[in-house]
Amino acid sequence: MSAIRENVFPTRMNLQNTKIRLRGAQTGHSLLKRKSEALSMRFVEIVRKIQDAKLKMGKVIQNASFSLAEVAYTAGDIGFQVRENSKTATFKLISRQENVSGVLLPVFEKSIEGGNAFELAGLSRGGKQVKNCKDMYISAMETLVELASLQTAFLLLDEIIKLTNRRVAAIEFIIIPRIENTISYISSELDEQDREEFYRLKKVQSKKKEAKDLAIESNNQTKENSEPFEPKNILAEQVDEDIIF
Template sequence: MSMIAVIPTRMELTRLKKKLSTARRGHKLLKDKRDELMKRFLDTVREVKTLRVEVEAELMQVHGSFAVASALMSSQSLEQALAYPKQSVALTMTYQNVMSVNVPVYDFQTKTQSESDIYPYGFATTSGELDTAVEAMGRVFSKMLKLAQIEKSAQLMAEEIEKTRRRVNALEYVVIPDTQETIRYIAMKLDENDRSTTTRLMKVKDMLLKQAIEEQQARTAAMLEKAAAKQG
């Protein structure tokens, strides 16, 4: 804990008291923000965990179907079947504000609405396992996109939590204590100045009183001398 370098004046004391009040309000708001972000972050992490398990399980099924299809078809036939896709996907990204964090929201649109366009080949020369693999891949795509979205959201929230934590700690352990210590120092110095001023005023008063008494005594003595001279 250290003091802020200031001149100990009443104006500076008022300014620091306002600064301390603002710092305390900011500290409370940042703590509330950090706690709410932590809650949402933990909810997002649980969602990521659940969705990742689902996506990995479905991708394993897709991989298994492709493995069977590659065993039933020649590699050249498999490559030719998948070489010229009929369907394409356009990805769009918007943002949603979550506790001052702009998290991404992913969406996609297919080139055509026909579900059959996911098969870029004729069914006569291909294996049914390839159809199963392509269909499963189409189903898991939206979940993969959702997983990417919430993983990115979790990453951004974690970064914001760390920034907020540092700000909270800076206010709690540096700004507020240093400001309080400086306020105490200025108040002490002002009290000392007030006591010194009071002491000086009392001394001046005593000096003036002594001087007045001496002047009165001198006037009285002069009057007595004058009266004695007239009698003589």
Template sequence: MAEVQPTRMELIKLRRRIKMATRGHALLKMKRDGLIMEFRQILEEAKQVIGGMIEKYQKAQEKMTLAKAVDGTLAVRAVSIACTAEPQFTIKKKNIMGVTVPVIKRKPVRRKIVDREYGVTSTTARIDEAVAAYEELVDAILEVAEIETTVKRLVEEIDKTRRRVNALEFRVIPSMEETARFITFKLEELDRETIISLKKLKAKMAAREEAEAAA
């Protein structure tokens, strides 16, 4: 700590910094705890959404397998080539405790049979059901994409906030407090030396006065 100036002004400045760091530490802990609560809630929602997507995927696979087995791979492939529509969506943003996360605004991918690109009379109910199942799957995938991104960004922010909390708690604040103790010790040492010097000076002056009085 040779670079530290052990002065009262430096001690006052340091104590102010400690106070600000302590307040910042408390606020960051509150933010971290709040983010963790939000994360746990969204994680439960994510589990349900992902579970729903898996179910829709399994259903779509079953419908597709049945359609291929009964109506033939060529018939299914012809319909898949005809279905050229892409999901229509826009990505907005929302704020969760300072964390920007995406919100996907979308039109349902699932459509009525008459709104699809292939002719209704040229397919079977099995193919229609397979198409519908995959449309529902795409809707579910978009929902999962939104919530997975939210979870990822919350995890990143929690980790970043936790590192800042730990840095303040275990390095920054203890280091400043140690420096404050060092300055306090040096000032007290200086005060003691000053008092001793004053006592010696007073004793010398008293001795001189006595000598002058005796002369």
């Protein structure tokens, strides 16, 4: 089975562009890998805080329920007085965002505004128990807000980490191998073209040399055939020999 690659025309320009894309993919893979590691570290920290907050929440709710029972025993039912004195909410939430490696995590914080809705409660009896109950429930609300903030960040980070890991895996096992196979294909095709061009040039030079040798040989034969015939003077040679003897 052939390797998966992109359908590109093997040219040096495409080879250069593909190498640039490979460097970009490797850089993106490195950045996403570090982002995933940072988010995972924050995720583990949030999980630990959630465990502590849940343990704390159980204890605080238990103490608050027990303090409410003390108020009911000493002062009776004070719910009517509290509802009559409560005109606006005093315990409010403020939402802000925290940036963690490019991910905006929601953070909830408490904000206590307005007067005291319990100022008339417990005047006859049980004032200390009412104040203690108020403090306990305020502590429970603070713990509940902290737990809600951690749970929201937990769910959001879980999705972001899964998405980031999928992107890292896609770049590492799909995009980068495909680009590398494309580079190998273009390089092999260009090498084959260079070998074909080299062979073609050698054949052209060989043909030119053969043609040049044939032309030189033909010129030599033409010169030999075009030289004039000069007959020897036999009579003059005999006279010279008689003179010598």
